[in-house]
Structure formats: structure tokens, C-alpha cells
Amino acid sequence: MKITNVKVLVTCPGRNYVLVKIETDEGLYGWGDATLNGRELSVASALENHIAPLLIGRDPDRIEDTWQMLFRGTYWRGGPVLMTALAGVDLALWDIKGKRAGLPVYSLLGGKTREGALAYSHCSGESFEEVEDCIRERMEQGFKVLRAQVAVPGTHGTYGTAVKRGEAVGSVREAAPFVEQWEPSLYLKVVPPLFEHLRSTLGDEIALLHDIHERLNPVQASQLARALEPYNLFFLEDPLRPEHKESFRLIRQHTTIPIAMGELFHTRWDALPLITEQLIDFIRCDIGHIGGLTEARKIAAIAETYNVQTAWHGPGDIAPMTHAANVHLDMAIPNFGVQEMTFFPEATQEVITGGPYFEDGYMKVTDAPGLGTDVNEALAAKYEYKSAYLPMVRRFDGSVHDW
Numbered sequence: 001m002k003i004t005n006v007k008v009l010v011t012c013p014g015r016n017y018v019l020v021k022i023e024t025d026e027g028l029y030g031w032g033d034a035t036l037n038g039r040e041l042s043v044a045s046a047l048e049n050h051i052a053p054l055l056i057g058r059d060p061d062r063i064e065d066t067w068q069m070l071f072r073g074t075y076w077r078g079g080p081v082l083m084t085a086l087a088g089v090d091l092a093l094w095d096i097k098g099k100r101a102g103l104p105v106y107s108l109l110g111g112k113t114r115e116g117a118l119a120y121s122h123c124s125g126e127s128f129e130e131v132e133d134c135i136r137e138r139m140e141q142g143f144k145v146l147r148a149q150v151a152v153p154g155t156h157g158t159y160g161t162a163v164k165r166g167e168a169v170g171s172v173r174e175a176a177p178f179v180e181q182w183e184p185s186l187y188l189k190v191v192p193p194l195f196e197h198l199r200s201t202l203g204d205e206i207a208l209l210h211d212i213h214e215r216l217n218p219v220q221a222s223q224l225a226r227a228l229e230p231y232n233l234f235f236l237e238d239p240l241r242p243e244h245k246e247s248f249r250l251i252r253q254h255t256t257i258p259i260a261m262g263e264l265f266h267t268r269w270d271a272l273p274l275i276t277e278q279l280i281d282f283i284r285c286d287i288g289h290i291g292g293l294t295e296a297r298k299i300a301a302i303a304e305t306y307n308v309q310t311a312w313h314g315p316g317d318i319a320p321m322t323h324a325a326n327v328h329l330d331m332a333i334p335n336f337g338v339q340e341m342t343f344f345p346e347a348t349q350e351v352i353t354g355g356p357y358f359e360d361g362y363m364k365v366t367d368a369p370g371l372g373t374d375v376n377e378a379l380a381a382k383y384e385y386k387s388a389y390l391p392m393v394r395r396f397d398g399s400v401h402d403w
């Protein structure tokens with residue numbers, strides 16, 4: 001079998017997605033996701049202009065060799081754009097391999113170790129009561145784990161709390177970046193009382209977690225982690241920027257709260273020191289930004305060795321193919337922890353069909369061969385790309401802060 005064509009499709013059924021279709025001379029094709037929120041066209045260009053020509057004529061069965069060729073063989077390696085492009089190719093090749101074998105990808109990865117992947121969704125609000133109401137609703141839907149974020153009083157646009165403006169978490173704004181406000185001292189004051197409220201009203205049964213989104217410095221993150229200890233968090237996510245791996249030691253020295261990290265990592269070497277030094281409890285790389293399943297399964301194996309569990313990134317700004325890859329891997333590995341999930345809007349589900357589904361607190365995949373997703377290309381073509389940016393963050397004094 002040979003690769004005959006690589007099609008890159010940029011579509012915006014609600015938000016922008018970059019989809020990769022790899023076609024073969026035997027009529028089999030596979031779909032991958034190469035979406036990088038706010039930088040979609042850079043990845044599409046890398047794929048179309050630089051990567052696709054290298055794939056034509058190759059055997060799609062040789063996933064590892066293709067991965068090595070695109071990562072090591074091209075000299076310029078790593079970074080969000082190239083690793084997202086590589087993930088798009090990688091997922092499409094795993095999809096083809098599964099279809100060719102007539103097996104779901106989890107079966108190619110070693111077969112099921114569990115019946116479903118424990119899932120979490122997001123709850124947020126302008127007040128503690130709004131967050132609580134959202135959690136109660138989600139618990140009725142069957143969720144056993146939930147992320148809780150609350151607006152920081154005195155600021156506008158707190159990360160993860162845009163429900164009032166009708167926007168999904170991390171959603172993009174057209175034309176120019178929306179500027180959010182951020183002050184660490186105000187944030188540090190509001191988060192512990194949020195969890196005190198949630199535990200006193202909801203009890204201990206529901207597992208709760210919180211995303212700092214890499215906005216604190218090491219001492220602030222340690223202070224927050226300590227303050228949150230009484231509330232039995234499932235994990236505290238992304239306390240520091242990925243550049244400051246050595247600072248995770250400080251957090252560990254001050255608290256036993258479980259720590260999760262990784263959505264901004266691009267290779268296994270980014271994740272390595274945190275895993276081998278056991279500075280985190282959950283590795284949560286984005287399979288769509290670290291080169292796909294081929295790299296993620298290696299990271300999972302390294303993590304298994306060091307007693308670290310997985311919690312792959314699962315936001316709405318990666319397409320259902322990556323969510324499918326998440327769950328196929330979750331089903332197969334022994335050290336799965338939890339899976340972040342998204343309910344995609346109808347328009348997205350009409351364009352990208354199939355993918356994992358939610359059932360009583362767990363994500364599941366069907367036994368369809370490959371990743372189990374497909375694309376309605378005619379419909380996708382009707383949703384043209386829209387220029388869009390992630391928000392930016394500024395402090396009260398006007399200076400830029402990490403978003």
C-alpha cells in the first residue's frame with residue numbers, strides 16, 4: 001500500500017479545526033487532527049508545503065519510521081507547530097492501520113485494560129453558588145470528577161469562567177485578542193474559599209480539580225497548593241510554566257496535593273524530568289501537540305515506570321480525532337488516571353462524525369476499525385476558516401502576563 005495524497009482541510013464549524021486526510025492507492029484513507037488554537041494556518045502550511053510532499057509514495061503501515069523521518073530526519077524538530085503537524089499525520093496513519101486490520105486502535109495498542117475512561121468536564125461561574133449549581137447538574141449527568149473555576153472578583157475575564165459571555169473555555173475571539181485581567185493576589189484569595197464552599201455544600205463524594213493555567217510563580221503555587229490541601233483535590237493542574245520544571249520541587253516540598261502538568265509539552269523530553277523525579281502525579285500532554293499516539297504511548301510507558309498516571313488534555317480546541325486517540329490510549333494503558341472531555345456542538349459533530357462518547361461518567365469508543373471518526377468534506381467546506389486569537393492577559397498595571 002502507498003500514500004497517494006495528503007489533504008489538509010481547515011474548517012470552522014463553531015471554531016477552527018485543521019484536519020489531515022491521508023489517502024492510499026488501495027482506497028483506504030485515514031483522518032488526523034492538526035489543530036493548534038490560534039495558529040491553525042501555520043500548521044496547515046507546514047503540512048501542505050513541507051510535510052505532505054515527503055509522504056507521497058510511502059507505505060502508510062510504517063508509522064514509527066515515518067514518525068522518525070519527520071521528527072529526526074528533517075533536522076528542525078519540536079515546537080508546537082511541527083509537533084501538531086506530526087500528530088495530524090500520525091493519527092491519520094494509525095486510523096489507516098486500524099481500518100486495514102479491521103480493528104479499533106485500542107486493540108492495536110495491546111487491547112483493553114478497562115471498560116471505560118473515567119472522565120471530567122468543566123464547571124465554572126461568576127459566584128461560588130453558580131459553580132456549585134453547575135457541579136450538581138454535571139453530577140446528575142453521571143460525572144464523578146469535575147474541574148471547578150470561579151471568576152476573580154475585581155477583575156474581568158478570569159480563565160475558565162467565560163460562561164456569562166456564552167463562550168467556551170479557551171475559545172478564540174475574532175480579529176484581535178480579547179484582553180483579560182489578572183492579579184495573582186486576588187486569585188489566591190478566592191480559590192481556597194471556593195473549595196471550602198464546594199466541600200461544605202457538596203460533601204466529599206465528588207472528585208474536584210482546579211486548573212491554575214501556569215499563571216503563578218513557584219512560591220504562590222506552593223501557597224495555593226497548601227491552602228487547598230484540606231479540600232482533597234483530585235489534582236491541581238499546571239501550577240507553573242513548562243520552562244520552570246525545577247521549581248516543581250518547591251511545590252512538592254510544601255504539599256502532598258496531587259499535581260498534574262503537561263498540556264504545553266511537545267516531546268517526551270519535556271515531560272521526562274517531572275516524571276523521573278516524581279514531581280507530578282498526572283502527566284497531561286496533548287496528544288495533538290506532542291506528535292500523536294506514537295509519542296504519547298512512549299510517554300505513558302515512561303510514566304508507568306515512575307508511578308505517574310495519565311490525564312491527556314481534552315479541550316474543545318482539538319478535534320474529535322484527538323479525543324478519539326485519547327480514549328483509545330486510555331483503554332489500552334495500565335496507568336490511565338482520568339480523561340478531560342468535551343461535548344462538541346452539533347455543527348462540529350455534523351462535520352466530524354463518530355469519536356468517543358460519554359456514558360455514566362466514562363468516555364468510551366466503539367469497536368469501529370481505526371480511530372472511529374470520519375469527516376463530511378462537503379459540509380466542512382461550507383464552514384470557512386475565521387481569523388481568531390486566544391485571549392491575552394494583562395495585570396492591573398497594564399503589563400503582559402502568561403495566559
Ligand code: KDG
Pocket residue numbers: 037169170211213263313314315317340390
Ligand atoms: O488552547 C488553549 C486551551 O486548550 C487550554 O486553555 C485548555 O487549559 C486547558 C484545559 O485544561 O483544558
Ligand code: MG
Pocket residue numbers: 211213237238263
Ligand atoms: Mg489546562
